[in-house]
Amino acid sequence: MNTLRHDDANAAEFRDGLVETLLEKKMITSPLVERAFRTVPRHLFVAEGTPLDVTYSVDNSVAIKRGPDGVIISSTSAAYIQARMIEQAELAEGMSVLEIGSGGYNAALLAEVVGPEGRVVSVDIDPEVTDRARELLDATGYGNRVTVVQADAENPLPGLDEPFDAILVTVGAWDLAPAWLEHLSANGRIVVPLRMNGITRAIAFRRQGDHLVSTSAEVAGFVPMQGAGAYDERVFLLPDRNGHHVKLRFEGEVPQDMSLLDGVLATERTEVWSGVTIKHGVSFADLHLWFAAFLPGFCKLAVDEGTDMAAERKGWFPFGVVRGGSFAYLAVRPVPEGGGVEFGARAYGVHGEDAAAAMVEQIQAWDRQGRDREPVFAYWPEGSRRPEFGNSTAVLVKTHGLATISWSPTADAADDQGALHNPER
Numbered sequence: 001m002n003t004l005r006h007d008d009a010n011a012a013e014f015r016d017g018l019v020e021t022l023l024e025k026k027m028i029t030s031p032l033v034e035r036a037f038r039t040v041p042r043h044l045f046v047a048e049g050t051p052l053d054v055t056y057s058v059d060n061s062v063a064i065k066r067g068p069d070g071v072i073i074s075s076t077s078a079a080y081i082q083a084r085m086i087e088q089a090e091l092a093e094g095m096s097v098l099e100i101g102s103g104g105y106n107a108a109l110l111a112e113v114v115g116p117e118g119r120v121v122s123v124d125i126d127p128e129v130t131d132r133a134r135e136l137l138d139a140t141g142y143g144n145r146v147t148v149v150q151a152d153a154e155n156p157l158p159g160l161d162e163p164f165d166a167i168l169v170t171v172g173a174w175d176l177a178p179a180w181l182e183h184l185s186a187n188g189r190i191v192v193p194l195r196m197n198g199i200t201r202a203i204a205f206r207r208q209g210d211h212l213v214s215t216s217a218e219v220a221g222f223v224p225m226q227g228a229g230a231y232d233e234r235v236f237l238l239p240d241r242n243g244h245h246v247k248l249r250f251e252g253e254v255p256q257d258m259s260l261l262d263g264v265l266a267t268e269r270t271e272v273w274s275g276v277t278i279k280h281g282v283s284f285a286d287l288h289l290w291f292a293a294f295l296p297g298f299c300k301l302a303v304d305e306g307t308d309m310a311a312e313r314k315g316w317f318p319f320g321v322v323r324g325g326s327f328a329y330l331a332v333r334p335v336p337e338g339g340g341v342e343f344g345a346r347a348y349g350v351h352g353e354d355a356a357a358a359m360v361e362q363i364q365a366w367d368r369q370g371r372d373r374e375p376v377f378a379y380w381p382e383g384s385r386r387p388e389f390g391n392s393t394a395v396l397v398k399t400h401g402l403a404t405i406s407w408s409p410t411a412d413a414a415d416d417q418g419a420l421h422n423p424e425r
Contacts, residue, residue, distance in 0.1 A: 011043050014056035018042075018079055021058050027083045032091065036112035037083065045105035045136050046076055076103050077170060077222065081202060084218045086113060088191045088204035089166040094118050096162070098183055100153045101170035102129050104136040110168070111145040121164075123149045123157060125227045154228040155179055164188060172200055172222035174231035174251075175398040176212075176379055189215070193222045194377070196396055196403060197252040197292035198233070198300045203377050210384040214377035219285045238327075240265040244304040248320065248327065252396075255297045260325035264348045265308075272356035273344035274363040277335050286375060287343075288319055290366040291330075293394030293405045295359065297322040301329055316346065321359050328355035330363075370407045378404045 019037045022028040028037060043055045046062045054060050062076045086109060091097065093115040099107050102124035110120045124130045130150040137143045151157055156179040163185035169192040176192060184190055186207060193202045202220040205212035224230065231251070236258050238246040246265065278284055291298050301318040303309045309316065309329075320329040326349025332341035343363045345356035369392065380386050381401040389395055393406040 008043075011041065011052055011056075014052045015042065018056040018058065022080065022083050025058070025080070027058075027080045027087075029087055032093070032113045033083060033086050033109075036086075036109045037079070039112050040105065040108045041140060042076075042079070042105055044140050045103065045108070076105050081218065081220050082106050082109065085168055085170075085191045085202050085204075086110065088202070088216050088218070089168055089189050090204075090215075091166055095165040097121070098160070098164040098167045099123065099170060100167065100180070102133040102148060103170070104133040104140075104142075106168070106170060107133065107146045107148075108137060108140060108142045111142050116145070119164075120146045121149060121157075121160065122146055123151055123153045125150070125152045152227040152229075153177065153179065154225075156182060167191070169193060170222065171226075172224045173229060174225065175229065175400050176381070177229055178381065178400055181212075181381065193220050194403065195224075195231070195251065196289070196405065197298060198249065199289050199292040201289070201377070205377070205379060211381065212379040217375070217377060219283075236261070238265055240307050242306060244306040244310075246304070246307060246309060247302040248322065249300045249302065251300075252292075252298065253296075255322045255324075258322070261322070261327065261349070264325060264327065267348050267350065267352065269346055269348055270352045270356060271331065271344055271346045272353060272360045273333070273342055274360045274367075276343045276363050276367040277340050278343070279340040284343075286370060287330075287363065287366050288317075289375065289405065290370050290407075291319055291321070291359070291362060293396075294365070295321050295362045297358075299327075321345075321355055323349075323355035323358060324351055325349050326352040326355040328352065328359045330359065373407050376406045378406070380404065 015038065019034060022037065023034065028034050043052060046055050050062055055062065058080045059078045061078045091113045094117040095114045096119040097110050097114060099110060099122040102122045107120055107122040114120065122133060127150050130148050134148045137146050149157065154177045160183060164183055165185055165188050167180055167184055167190040172193050172195050174195045180190060189204055189206055191202060191204045193200050200220055200222065202218040204215045206215055233249050233251045234254055236248045238248065238261055299320050299322060301320045315331055317330040320327055326347055328345040328347035331344050331346045333344065335342050345359035347353065347356040349355065379401060389404060393404050396403045
C-alpha cells in the first residue's frame with residue numbers, strides 16, 4: 001500500500017488532472033463515473049513508492065504481483081481502460097456487479113458508481129491478491145461495500161444465487177466461461193477483454209436470444225487469465241547468425257512443420273508493398289484485428305536486441321504470417337509526399353515473397369472492406385442456433401462456443417474475402 005495520505009493535496013491535484021484528461025478524451029462520459037474517479041484515491045491502491053505521476057497517468061498500469069520469471073500476473077489496470085469498461089457496462093445506482101480479477105481500486109470505483117444500495121463482488125484466484133484487496137478496501141473505507149471472494153471464477157461461484165446486472169472481467173480471457181453467463185441477468189451486460197488469435201478487445205456484450213452481441217469494443221491489453229480458463233500461446237524461436245532470436249508467438253492454429261523455418265534468418269530478405277497509406281497519428285489497430293481474423297498462419301513477433309530487426313524497429317510492427325519455410329511481418333515506409341506511411345510486408349525464406357504477398361493481400365482487403373468500419377462481435381455458446389456466416393464474418397472456435405467478428409461488406413466487394421477462415425480451430 002502506498003502511504004501517501006488520502007487527503008494529500010498533491011494527490012488530489014493529480015487525481016483531478018487525470019479526470020480532466022479522461023473527460024477531454026471522452027473516456028469518461030457519465031457523471032457517475034466522473035464522480036467515482038474524482039473520489040477514489042488510486043494512489044492508496046498501488047505499490048509502495050509508486051510516483052504520483054505514474055499512478056495518475058492515463059495509460060500506465062501498475063504491477064501488483066509478478067511470477068517467478070518476473071512476468072506481471074496481477075496489476076492495477078491503466079485508468080483509461082478502467083473508465084471505458086465501467087462506461088461500457090452502462091451501470092446505474094443500485095445495480096449489482098461481479099468483478100472477475102481483483103486489485104481493490106476498480107472494485108472501489110464500481111462501489112462508488114452503484115452507490116450504497118448497489119452490490120459489488122470481486123473474485124480472484126490468487127489468495128495473495130484477494131488478501132491485499134480486502135486490506136486496501138478496508139483501509140480506504142470500502143470494506144463494507146465490496147465483497148472479496150477467493151475462487152477460480154471459471155467455475156460457478158457458490159452463494160451467489162441472484163444474477164448480476166453486470167459482469168466486468170479484468171483479465172485477458174481466451175473464452176467466456178459458461179459460469180459467467182449463468183451469473184448474468186437476462187438484461188445484463190458482460191464486459192470482457194477477449195483474446196482473439198492474439199489480439200484483445202474489451203468487448204461489452206448483451207444477450208440477443210441464445211447468444212451475445214457486442215454493444216461496444218475498446219483496444220486493450222490485460223494480464224492473461226489464470227486457472228482453469230488459462231490458455232497459453234505457443235512460442236517458436238528463430239535464431240540468427242549471432243545466436244539472437246526472433247520469436248513467433250501463436251495463439252491460434254500453428255502451421256504444420258515449423259522446422260521448415262530453420263535457418264530462415266540467413267536467407268535474403270524480400271519485401272512487397274501494398275499501395276495502402278495512412279497518415280501519422282491515425283490508429284490502425286483494426287488492421288491487426290483483421291489479420292487475426294482472416295490471415296491463416298498469423299502470429300505476433302518479438303525480437304532480441306542484437307538482431308537485424310531490432311535495429312529497424314521504427315520500420316515494422318510485431319504482426320506476422322508464416323507460409324511453409326518463410327515468414328513475413330508488417331512493415332511501413334514513408335510516403336514520398338510526407339505526412340504518412342505505406343503499409344507493406346518484409347519477409348525471409350525461399351518463398352518469402354509469397355508470405356509477404358499474402359499479408360499485403362489482406363492489407364488491401366482491409367482497406368476495401370474493413371477500414372473506417374466498426375467491427376461487430378458476437379459470442380455463440382454451445383447449444384445456440386448458429387446461422388450460416390457470410391464471407392465478411394470470421395469465426396473463431398473457442399472451448400465453450402464460437403466468437404465471430406463481422407465487417408459489413410460493400411456492394412462491390414461482397415465476395416472478395418474468399419473462403420471463411422477459422423484461425424483458432
